[in-house]
Amino acid sequence: MIRKLRTDSRVSSLNVERYQEAADPRVYSIRASQSYRTIGLWPDKGKTMLLLWVDHHDEAYRWAKKKRFTVNPHTHTLHMWSLVEEKETASDSSHSNDRPNYGIFTRYTDRQLLDIGVPKELIPIIKSIQTPQQLDSRKEELPEEALEALKFLAEDEPYEHVYQFIQEWRAEEQREEVADDAEAFERAITSPASGRRIVVVTSDEQLNEILDQPMEKWRTFLHPSQRSIVEGNYRGPVRVLGGAGTGKTVVAMHRARRLVREVLQPGERLLFTTFNVNLAEAIRQTLGTMCTPSEMGRIDVISIDRLAREIVDRRQVAEIEAVVFDKGQFESIWEEALAEAGWPEEKLSFVLQEYEQVIQYHGVESWPEYRDLSRTGRGSPMTYTDRERMWTAVQHYRTQVRDLGWYEFTDILRLARKWVEAHPGEEVYRSAVADEVQDFHPEGLKLIRALVPKRDNDLLLCGDAHQRIYSRYVTLSQCGIDIRGQRSKRLRINYRTTEEIRTEAMQALQGHDWDDLDGGKDEGKDISLLSGNPPERHHFGTEEEERTFLVEKIRKLTEQGVHTGEIAVLVRKNKMVETIKAALEEAEIPTVTMTSRYQKADEGISCGTMHRSKGLEFRAVFLAGVNRDILPPASRLESCSDEQERMEVEKQERSLLYVAGTRARDQLYVTSHGVPSELWPVGEEVPAEK
Numbered sequence: 001m002i003r004k005l006r007t008d009s010r011v012s013s014l015n016v017e018r019y020q021e022a023a024d025p026r027v028y029s030i031r032a033s034q035s036y037r038t039i040g041l042w043p044d045k046g047k048t049m050l051l052l053w054v055d056h057h058d059e060a061y062r063w064a065k066k067k068r069f070t071v072n073p074h075t076h077t078l079h080m081w082s083l084v085e086e087k088e089t090a091s092d093s094s095h096s097n098d099r100p101n102y103g104i105f106t107r108y109t110d111r112q113l114l115d116i117g118v119p120k121e122l123i124p125i126i127k128s129i130q131t132p133q134q135l136d137s138r139k140e141e142l143p144e145e146a147l148e149a150l151k152f153l154a155e156d157e158p159y160e161h162v163y164q165f166i167q168e169w170r171a172e173e174q175r176e177e178v179a180d181d182a183e184a185f186e187r188a189i190t191s192p193a194s195g196r197r198i199v200v201v202t203s204d205e206q207l208n209e210i211l212d213q214p215m216e217k218w219r220t221f222l223h224p225s226q227r228s229i230v231e232g233n234y235r236g237p238v239r240v241l242g243g244a245g246t247g248k249t250v251v252a253m254h255r256a257r258r259l260v261r262e263v264l265q266p267g268e269r270l271l272f273t274t275f276n277v278n279l280a281e282a283i284r285q286t287l288g289t290m291c292t293p294s295e296m297g298r299i300d301v302i303s304i305d306r307l308a309r310e311i312v313d314r315r316q317v318a319e320i321e322a323v324v325f326d327k328g329q330f331e332s333i334w335e336e337a338l339a340e341a342g343w344p345e346e347k348l349s350f351v352l353q354e355y356e357q358v359i360q361y362h363g364v365e366s367w368p369e370y371r372d373l374s375r376t377g378r379g380s381p382m383t384y385t386d387r388e389r390m391w392t393a394v395q396h397y398r399t400q401v402r403d404l405g406w407y408e409f410t411d412i413l414r415l416a417r418k419w420v421e422a423h424p425g426e427e428v429y430r431s432a433v434a435d436e437v438q439d440f441h442p443e444g445l446k447l448i449r450a451l452v453p454k455r456d457n458d459l460l461l462c463g464d465a466h467q468r469i470y471s472r473y474v475t476l477s478q479c480g481i482d483i484r485g486q487r488s489k490r491l492r493i494n495y496r497t498t499e500e501i502r503t504e505a506m507q508a509l510q511g512h513d514w515d516d517l518d519g520g521k522d523e524g525k526d527i528s529l530l531s532g533n534p535p536e537r538h539h540f541g542t543e544e545e546e547r548t549f550l551v552e553k554i555r556k557l558t559e560q561g562v563h564t565g566e567i568a569v570l571v572r573k574n575k576m577v578e579t580i581k582a583a584l585e586e587a588e589i590p591t592v593t594m595t596s597r598y599q600k601a602d603e604g605i606s607c608g609t610m611h612r613s614k615g616l617e618f619r620a621v622f623l624a625g626v627n628r629d630i631l632p633p634a635s636r637l638e639s640c641s642d643e644q645e646r647m648e649v650e651k652q653e654r655s656l657l658y659v660a661g662t663r664a665r666d667q668l669y670v671t672s673h674g675v676p677s678e679l680w681p682v683g684e685e686v687p688a689e690k
């Protein structure tokens, strides 16, 4: 149909005709098949027809009838909205008070509302809205741009911030006067901001390329705030912050493709790195659908630890017998080290923390470095003698593990980084894109910096401190990554999770500050335009009752048509994964364990730890075992040496719940037994069905 239309819109089989009953006289109907109609918008004298909707005959006409299309003179974008009666909102008696009709947007002037994209005709309705819920009930009637801005205002975001957010990506748009409706329309649909939902097809090749793409690509039109990051040219590193589901990975992938297409010179390569192996694999697969094989051939998609290991092996930097994941394996060596330093065994937890969070964090390799290092921010102060003892212990430990050929990942990152620094030009990328940066070790970031020489469009780093689930604070500037002014970006629209889930997951984070990965604060708020059911909270007396509920609920979901591959059960501890899997399998519900090699499959309930859920998404998510002694784990709290450490543990566990909860697209269930954890907001408890 599109091809025919592009050739000749008068072809009789298409039956292109004005839809007389439409509120907008420029609305046309086009015959897509016997029973399907396409709705198009075509201004008089216009060169371009905009195809808007395809549906069954009657539904298509119903959809089109009340729709209005205007070019907002202030934002220069094409807006689609519906004019509906004012009465429903204005007369909502449940919110009547002494000041009838005092709405949440009354304090803004008409001009301010126009400037954020509200159509003139809708201003009275907007001003009569009294609650965020009423705004939600109007969302189908508003242009998306205006809805986003109003949702931020409804969250008490200052007007200037909201305006600024819109303005940032609007700056490049044309603002000259236009001759007529057709010209205004033509400009609006080709304006960068319209690119979030309109593709202007100008050649058959382009059309073929679009039609060849998988369906999910049709759903991802970059938001202008995302697109401006993808297409921007920067004189140095760019940092992209954004809460869960705001499209950081999407932006990172589009940026990688654009750099390969437009910035890399022949022979140059791009590094795309992320936190772990399964995330890297998922990104490689998606990028593979976006890029040609030859473009993919120029991108190395690899987790940061694996990258370091490959460099160390390829360059024969060290003989590695084993990489040690479980710090418990080192415990006996540390006990000997403590004895060597003349410290009692009770000091073990402190020494381990000091090693991890001070010595390894700062890459300390000699006594003078350690002696002179500032420990600001670490809870317990240390005397000079304590430092000497600590260093004695460290030396013992390091000698022992080196003799065995054992390395921690941090050591491997450092070895790789030092080799790259010592051999300039031998391991080089033109650019690097990194995702999940909040959990990178500083040594990983220094390695990236060492691999990519400083120049324009060199680094793009995406991350979110709210989602930091390993105790690694990063300050990009301390890793040689210098972010300035316009090169710091924040995404604010959540595309994954409903507003109900997002809000509740955010409550799990309350009471803590969140950093911007560079020593400052991240105070940005997000919104979601999606709405749905609130998360359900179910509490049980015993673990068995909780499991029975999970099995029954999952069975019901699958009976309602939710594919098993779209459901995940996430827990805090590995042990619980096994018991839940066993219960599901006993009920003949297929499962998949989320191991380090896990990739989302079509079949099988994904069962795994909350840590493994990083970066993933599912239609329905169960957070199980959200009990007081599990979140935070009693053992973690007990091993803390001071109050500050306890606070840090709690903060991390809250982040873990935030990460796990925001994996849910449509529905989230939070279950517990015994005593429920206080970290997840109480919400409304739903009694278990008998």
Ligand SMILES: Nc1ncnc2c1ncn2[C@@H]1O[C@H](COP(=O)(O)OP(=O)(O)OP(=O)(O)O)[C@@H](O)[C@H]1O
Pocket: 219, 220, 221, 222, 223, 226, 242, 243, 244, 245, 246, 247, 248, 249, 250, 251, 464, 467, 494, 495, 496, 614, 615, 616, 617, 662
């Ligand atoms: N402009 C867009 N239009 C439609 N969908 C989008 C858009 N941007 C992102 N998405 C979708 O939103 C979801 C979340 O995106 P993505 O994984 O990139 O977010 P994220 O910020 O990396 O999330 P997290 O930090 O939680 O891992 C994905 O399903 C993605 O396809």
